Amino acid sequence: MSVSTVTRQESLSRDAPVRYKRVYLWHWPIRAMHWIAAASVLTLIVTGFYIGGPYFMTSGSATDHFLMGRVRFVHFTAAGVLVATAILRTYWLFMGNKFERWRALFPFHVRDWVNMWRVVRAYMFVKPHEAPQYMGHNPIQQLSYTGIYTLALLQAVTGFYLYGLANTGGFFFMLFGWVGPLLGGAQVARFVHHVLVWFWLIFLPVHVYLTIRADVLHKESRVSSIISGERYVRADVDFVDD
Amino acid sequence: MFFPTSHAWTHDETLGEHMERRGVSRRDFLKFCGQISVMLGLSEALVPRVAAALQNLRRPSVVWLQLQECTGCVESVLRSSDPTIGDLVLDLVSLDYQHTLMAAAGDAAEAALQASMEENYGEYILLVTGSVPLEENGIYLTIGGRTGREILEEAAAGAAAVIAIGACAHFGSVQAARPNPTGAVGVAEIVRDKPVVTIAGCPPIADVVTATIVHYLTFNRLPAMDGEGRPLFAYGARIHDQCPRRAHFDAGQYVQRFDDEAARLGWCLYEVGCKGPATFSPCPILQWNDHTDWPIGAGHPCLGCTERFFWDTMTPFYERLPNVAGFGVERNADLIGAALAVGTAAGVGAHAVATGIHRARERKKGIPLPVVPDPGTGPAPVSPGSGKEGSDG
Amino acid sequence: MARVVVDPITRIEGHLRIEVQEENGRIADAWASSTQFRGIETILEGRDPRDAWAFTQRICGVCTVVHALASCRAVEDALDIEVPAAGGLIRNLVHGMQTVQDHVIHFYHLHALDWVDVVSALSADPAATSNLARSISPWPNNSATYFAEIQTRVRRFVESGQLGIFTNGYWGHPAYKLPPEANLMAVAHYLEALDWQRDVIRVHTIFGGKNPHPNFLVGGMASAINLDDTGTINAESFTKIQGMIQRARRFVDEVYWPDLLAIASFYPEWASIGGGVSNYMSVGEFPNNGQWRDTDSMYFPRGVIFDRNLSEVLPYDHEQVREYITSSWYEYEGGDDVALHPWEGETTPRYTGPQPPWTYLQDFDKYTWMKAPRYQDRPMEVGPLARALVAYASGHEDVQEVVNDALGRLGVGPEALFSTLGRTAARGVETVLLARKLEDWFNALLTRVRAGETTTFNGDRWEPSTWPASARGYGFLEAARGSLGHWVQIENGAIRHYQCVVPSTWNCSPRDAQGVNGPYEAALMDNHPLVDPARPIELLRTIHSFDPCMACGVH
Numbered sequence A: 001m002s003v004s005t006v007t008r009q010e011s012l013s014r015d016a017p018v019r020y021k022r023v024y025l026w027h028w029p030i031r032a033m034h035w036i037a038a039a040s041v042l043t044l045i046v047t048g049f050y051i052g053g054p055y056f057m058t059s060g061s062a063t064d065h066f067l068m069g070r071v072r073f074v075h076f077t078a079a080g081v082l083v084a085t086a087i088l089r090t091y092w093l094f095m096g097n098k099f100e101r102w103r104a105l106f107p108f109h110v111r112d113w114v115n116m117w118r119v120v121r122a123y124m125f126v127k128p129h130e131a132p133q134y135m136g137h138n139p140i141q142q143l144s145y146t147g148i149y150t151l152a153l154l155q156a157v158t159g160f161y162l163y164g165l166a167n168t169g170g171f172f173f174m175l176f177g178w179v180g181p182l183l184g185g186a187q188v189a190r191f192v193h194h195v196l197v198w199f200w201l202i203f204l205p206v207h208v209y210l211t212i213r214a215d216v217l218h219k220e221s222r223v224s225s226i227i228s229g230e231r232y233v234r235a236d237v238d239f240v241d242d
Numbered sequence B: 001m002f003f004p005t006s007h008a009w010t011h012d013e014t015l016g017e018h019m020e021r022r023g024v025s026r027r028d029f030l031k032f033c034g035q036i037s038v039m040l041g042l043s044e045a046l047v048p049r050v051a052a053a054l055q056n057l058r059r060p061s062v063v064w065l066q067l068q069e070c071t072g073c074v075e076s077v078l079r080s081s082d083p084t085i086g087d088l089v090l091d092l093v094s095l096d097y098q099h100t101l102m103a104a105a106g107d108a109a110e111a112a113l114q115a116s117m118e119e120n121y122g123e124y125i126l127l128v129t130g131s132v133p134l135e136e137n138g139i140y141l142t143i144g145g146r147t148g149r150e151i152l153e154e155a156a157a158g159a160a161a162v163i164a165i166g167a168c169a170h171f172g173s174v175q176a177a178r179p180n181p182t183g184a185v186g187v188a189e190i191v192r193d194k195p196v197v198t199i200a201g202c203p204p205i206a207d208v209v210t211a212t213i214v215h216y217l218t219f220n221r222l223p224a225m226d227g228e229g230r231p232l233f234a235y236g237a238r239i240h241d242q243c244p245r246r247a248h249f250d251a252g253q254y255v256q257r258f259d260d261e262a263a264r265l266g267w268c269l270y271e272v273g274c275k276g277p278a279t280f281s282p283c284p285i286l287q288w289n290d291h292t293d294w295p296i297g298a299g300h301p302c303l304g305c306t307e308r309f310f311w312d313t314m315t316p317f318y319e320r321l322p323n324v325a326g327f328g329v330e331r332n333a334d335l336i337g338a339a340l341a342v343g344t345a346a347g348v349g350a351h352a353v354a355t356g357i358h359r360a361r362e363r364k365k366g367i368p369l370p371v372v373p374d375p376g377t378g379p380a381p382v383s384p385g386s387g388k389e390g391s392d393g
Numbered sequence C: 001m002a003r004v005v006v007d008p009i010t011r012i013e014g015h016l017r018i019e020v021q022e023e024n025g026r027i028a029d030a031w032a033s034s035t036q037f038r039g040i041e042t043i044l045e046g047r048d049p050r051d052a053w054a055f056t057q058r059i060c061g062v063c064t065v066v067h068a069l070a071s072c073r074a075v076e077d078a079l080d081i082e083v084p085a086a087g088g089l090i091r092n093l094v095h096g097m098q099t100v101q102d103h104v105i106h107f108y109h110l111h112a113l114d115w116v117d118v119v120s121a122l123s124a125d126p127a128a129t130s131n132l133a134r135s136i137s138p139w140p141n142n143s144a145t146y147f148a149e150i151q152t153r154v155r156r157f158v159e160s161g162q163l164g165i166f167t168n169g170y171w172g173h174p175a176y177k178l179p180p181e182a183n184l185m186a187v188a189h190y191l192e193a194l195d196w197q198r199d200v201i202r203v204h205t206i207f208g209g210k211n212p213h214p215n216f217l218v219g220g221m222a223s224a225i226n227l228d229d230t231g232t233i234n235a236e237s238f239t240k241i242q243g244m245i246q247r248a249r250r251f252v253d254e255v256y257w258p259d260l261l262a263i264a265s266f267y268p269e270w271a272s273i274g275g276g277v278s279n280y281m282s283v284g285e286f287p288n289n290g291q292w293r294d295t296d297s298m299y300f301p302r303g304v305i306f307d308r309n310l311s312e313v314l315p316y317d318h319e320q321v322r323e324y325i326t327s328s329w330y331e332y333e334g335g336d337d338v339a340l341h342p343w344e345g346e347t348t349p350r351y352t353g354p355q356p357p358w359t360y361l362q363d364f365d366k367y368t369w370m371k372a373p374r375y376q377d378r379p380m381e382v383g384p385l386a387r388a389l390v391a392y393a394s395g396h397e398d399v400q401e402v403v404n405d406a407l408g409r410l411g412v413g414p415e416a417l418f419s420t421l422g423r424t425a426a427r428g429v430e431t432v433l434l435a436r437k438l439e440d441w442f443n444a445l446l447t448r449v450r451a452g453e454t455t456t457f458n459g460d461r462w463e464p465s466t467w468p469a470s471a472r473g474y475g476f477l478e479a480a481r482g483s484l485g486h487w488v489q490i491e492n493g494a495i496r497h498y499q500c501v502v503p504s505t506w507n508c509s510p511r512d513a514q515g516v517n518g519p520y521e522a523a524l525m526d527n528h529p530l531v532d533p534a535r536p537i538e539l540l541r542t543i544h545s546f547d548p549c550m551a552c553g554v555h
């Protein structure tokens, strides 16, 4: 641990066998939150697509079936779970370690905005080894997670508004009744809720790809960190957020 | 119905006296009050109050302005159902000005309007069908050489209550659809100093107009309304939640194409564009034309005609979701979304390939690959500690 | 010479202003001005052609069916869609009932007060009224007691001082010629017709879910037939419809038609007043087999008559239609004196009139929102009279039978048809015939359903992917008020261009580039009295005989 810090390129160029250190990044609530949220989002997408365009039909008497009813029930349940994880995450924004706190999840640091361009260039293969190194979320991740949390918020707000339409005297309409008039009607809200789904489908492959890619390139156990909570990082590398 | 001679309710008698003379039994009258109360969502305990209020009523004056419109709403009121009761209710008023039916024309008609507004200032009920075009100083609608706006403002000034009937008076209906060439707006955009009740629909069911008037005459105030000014007793619930086809919706049984097997079994019209899930209207309960049927009942999806700007937000009518402006009819949001998602996946793949090539090049240049650590050499985990200390790195 | 303005013209659809110059109790010159514009043709651009019927339907809520149907036909023409026979028959029933109902409402509620003096009904002898009613019709409501009751109500009403819609009527005007008994009978039927109209129109509710503005569908009708399901057109629906059709026919035969002839017989001079434009046109309507592009199968034939020449019916060709805007508040790219076929039609509003409030429009070259359609550059009258004339001159047996019967009873020749009275009578003629035809179409539908032929919709070209990249179509029909045409052009699945030329556009057209008047104006200048400019009842008679619909005409 006494080694002076260098860039990853310099570290990679050293002949000496590399030393790694283990960093504990993600407490269990974050990990649990991540995978529960991931599962509920996948559930929401699958059930949401059924609600949007029922791709199975039943036959015979209507009294014998409740397919759409069940799918909607699962959708709403998964929505509830997603909201529960969001509450947990919000709590942890203030209670977690420095990698988990709000300043690390969203690009609040000036330094992160400064670094952002260099990270983008690295993804574009321009001086990739000089890119600033982060143990937690790099600026682009911060930005995309900001986006995905916003997306989840919009999805939930429009979703709960639509849910509330069934009972305009009820709890959900009381809380979210303003959404329709704001957007220009229930049909617009449905449209927004529907279109937002495509953003998940854009985020997901990029997210999974970039984490696996980082793992492959840097061999720093990135993927497993969201399971175990730990990462092994080169001990001699200068991490911005160390 | 609007021909008050049929029952000649004179201004010196109350409605109670009038009905007695007409031979309407107390029982029938109470039954009617009960029906109206049910429609208004009033508790049974209030029926005597409705009855008492109506019984002591003297015939109020009604002025009906027809602005920029198609007259469908007037026709709808002409079809209002329930022969005896409908007559009775519409006989509640003295209709002093109404273009479609009135005998006088030209100056004589306008004189009737002026006289009624003067004699009943502050007391008459103003019904309005049609929108107000505001572009070009309002010359897209004139009556007697005056603009609709001027006429409406004048009539609203002395009105005790303003009831906007139909989608035109609500938000401009079809003429306000993009690009709204005449700048048509609803009544509430013009009349801002008093509440406007909106009987939404293109056209609406006439019984709702009747019930709203009865509510006003009974309680001397307008019924509770939603944010659009629609009375809650009629527009408080969504079609989708009152629809007889709902069991098929929940079961997963949908009409895929008109007149298919499913259509002949009366299944749900969701997939052929039904806007019931986004529409608040009493259609499924009250039904149309003397409870004969209603749009979804007759196999056609709901167009969402009680909702603001439905010509733009509910179209294409046979698609579940609205069109993205600027893209052709076929290119709906899903095509664009799917294209983006596929494009992203492809981009990810391309980036992966590029990464591989990049690394091969670097290898040639002699830039070494990361050395896989010896698992045995790793130190004990360094924990940054509980986040309470140091939030920055 | 006095300038007379009647604005609003009431008891019509929409906003119509008539200005005339009166000379010695007659009308010397006339201007018809429609004072509402909405721009629905432009609003349609870029939209799904399958939605167009709903937009155009809102052109008018009085003839609520016809624009929806014309629009469906236009799109079906463009995309080459055949409507299945059952769907076509349902459309005939819906449109046929529309016309019957529309005509009866026009007669009693829009037109009758021009001929019937409500106040005079007070001095009628109910017994004599009953005799009169019995002498012309077997209708059951004709006892002296019944008429006495009606009369009492009218009396109380008049005495109440609150005259409602009868305030400021022209009661006692010398132009009213009916004896009190006929007035009383007409007032009674005015009331009965109110109840009748909302009953029979429920045919629309069964097939289209509501009235006004029942639902239509490109490719057929959405109301599926299944005799064994509660949620579809089933045996109960057919029973109800049959009842409505029977009640429609009975009222027409036993009330409307006898009343019309009785009232007409007191106004013989009106058979030589208000003729006007001498050209007539019908595009044909009511395809017997539902295949509307087969124009030979139309119950009312198509054709054109020029100069009142009943010995020659020329074929109709929609390519001969052009619209002028010389006197209208629009501009054309090619200048204001050209005339455009609807394929090239432009709807670019450009108001040049005085700023409101105004007093006269007759001093301005442009004075209306109405365009001026011309056929082979001539103004044409359209509507029941034009249809009756084209059918009569084409040797249509049913029409000849009813027309000759009416002419015989009134003791006049066919030339009497070219008049205000002729127009009103022709409307009755076709109502009688259509009420009968409804039964035929209903039976034809039942026969098909019995044979298991229940298909109401053709979905082969429903999906836009099956459409050509560009297509155009012409949809036409005879609406209650006359020939209606919709011209649609579709490109890449969306409407590129849409134009409607509507019955009231033809009839209410202003002067064209040559200064030739349209039918309303010409009729008002044809041997036309106007005794008291402050009480313009004669003017109303002739204008109402056309059954004006301004929302239709301008759209």
Ligand code: HEM
Pocket: A030, A034, A037, A038, A039, A041, A042, A089, A100, A105, A135, A136, A137, A138, A141, A145, A148, A204, A207, A208, A211, A212, A222, A223, A224, A225, A226
């Ligand atoms: C619906 C699916 C998913 C969603 C919505 C999602 C969302 C997220 C979010 C929001 C974070 C930031 C966590 C925070 O600090 O709040 C995150 C982190 C992470 N996710 Fe996912 N994720 C999904 C699936 C996956 C999958 C399938 C993998 C496995 C390859 C994965 C790997 C990771 C990793 C490794 C991190 C840690 C972040 C880092 O490397 O700094 N995620 N994910």
Ligand code: HEM
Pocket: A041, A044, A045, A047, A048, A049, A051, A052, A053, A075, A076, A079, A080, A082, A152, A155, A156, A157, A158, A159, A160, A162, A163, A190, A193, A194, A197, A200, B277
């Ligand atoms: C990742 C989050 C979510 C995804 C991916 C998602 C996806 C979808 C999709 C694709 C639809 C069909 C939309 C349509 O075509 O009409 C839908 C419908 C719906 N979603 Fe979600 N949803 C999400 C979150 C939520 C939440 C949090 C709620 C809250 C209860 C919710 C409630 C609804 C409701 C009520 C509908 C039915 C809309 C209707 O009435 O047609 N959704 N969802």
Ligand code: NFV
Pocket: C013, C060, C061, C062, C063, C064, C066, C067, C479, C480, C481, C482, C484, C502, C503, C504, C505, C548, C549, C551, C552, C553
């Ligand atoms: N003119 C006209 Fe219509 C009719 N009939 C339509 O095409 O009235 Ni509103």
Ligand code: SF4
Pocket: B069, B070, B071, B072, B073, B074, B129, B130, B165, B166, B167, B168, B169, B173, B174, B201, B202, B203, B204, C058, C061, C213
């Ligand atoms: S709301 Fe609809 S039906 Fe009523 S006048 Fe307007 S367009 Fe016609």
Ligand code: SF4
Pocket: B239, B240, B241, B243, B244, B245, B246, B247, B249, B267, B268, B269, B270, B274, B275, B276, B277, B296, B302
């Ligand atoms: S038909 Fe329409 S309103 Fe009825 S259940 Fe189906 S989607 Fe809902």
Ligand code: F3S
Pocket: B201, B202, B239, B279, B281, B283, B294, B295, B296, B301, B302, B303, B304, B305, B306, C210
């Ligand atoms: S279109 Fe309108 S009439 Fe009722 S069913 Fe839908 S709200």
Ligand SMILES: [Mg+2]
Pocket: C041, C371, C499, C500, C501, C502, C554, C555
């Ligand atoms: Mg036009």
